[in-house]
Amino acid sequence: MSIQQTLAMIKPDATARNITGKIIARIEEEGFRIVAMRKLKLSKEMAEAFYAVHKERPFYGDLTAFMSSGPIVALCLEREDAIAKWREVMGATNPEKAAEGTIRKLFALDMEKNSVHGSDAPETAAVEKAFFFNGIDFL
Numbered sequence: 324m325s326i327q328q329t330l331a332m333i334k335p336d337a338t339a340r341n342i343t344g345k346i347i348a349r350i351e352e353e354g355f356r357i358v359a360m361r362k363l364k365l366s367k368e369m370a371e372a373f374y375a376v377h378k379e380r381p382f383y384g385d386l387t388a389f390m391s392s393g394p395i396v397a398l399c400l401e402r403e404d405a406i407a408k409w410r411e412v413m414g415a416t417n418p419e420k421a422a423e424g425t426i427r428k429l430f431a432l433d434m435e436k437n438s439v440h441g442s443d444a445p446e447t448a449a450v451e452k453a454f455f456f457n458g459i460d461f462l
Contacts, residue, residue, distance in 0.1 A: 327405040328358065329442045330451035335393035336436035338362075343396055346426060346439065350400060353412050359399040359456045367391045373454055382435070389435055397455040406448055409441045 333346050350357065365373070370387040377383045400409060414425025418437055421428040431437035442448035 326401060326403055327445070327448075328399055328401045328452060329405040329409050329448045330440075330455065331398045331400050331409055332440035333396040333398070334436070334438055334440060335389065335395060336432055337430060337438040338394045338396060340430075342430055342438070346430070347396075347398075349412065349426060350398070353402075353408065355400040355402045355405065355409070357398055358401050360396065361455060362394055362396045364394045365391045373451070385435065399452050399456055406442055406445065410443065413439050413441050 331350065333343050337343060337346060347357070367387060370390040371378075374383065374386055374390070377386065402408060412426060414421030414427035414431075416427070416437060417434050418427045418431035421431070426439050427437050430439075442451050
């Protein structure tokens with residue numbers, strides 16, 4: 324396997340509950356290297372741009388309103404097989420169906436307020452990383 328990068332995001336529900344550090348600690352415990360990180364509040368327009376792939380879905384308005392409701396933490400993570408491993412650590416979108424010990428099982432409030440986001444493929448990881456870290460040299 325080769326070293327891979329992925330985007331992770333700690334969502335507004337988690338930053339509001341002051342569990343950012345717990346999630347970051349878990350990321351590092353799972354062997355990820357954080358190569359870039361920034362905390363910001365997405366504007367409604369930024370959230371709409373980031374989630375544009377879901378524009379025609381019925382949950383798009385609620386999702387973008389939620390994602391612009393408070394600060395997020397965007398992280399570029401690196402390790403072997405980073406995309407699949409991060410998705411495994413996050414757990415299922417629906418926290419009721421997430422495996423025990425996953426971040427969403429531990430911290431999510433519901434399907435929308437599920438504490439974290441992760442890229443689902445190398446192509447989306449590249450686009451999502453560039454959205455938050457365009458032009459940044461990773462350490």
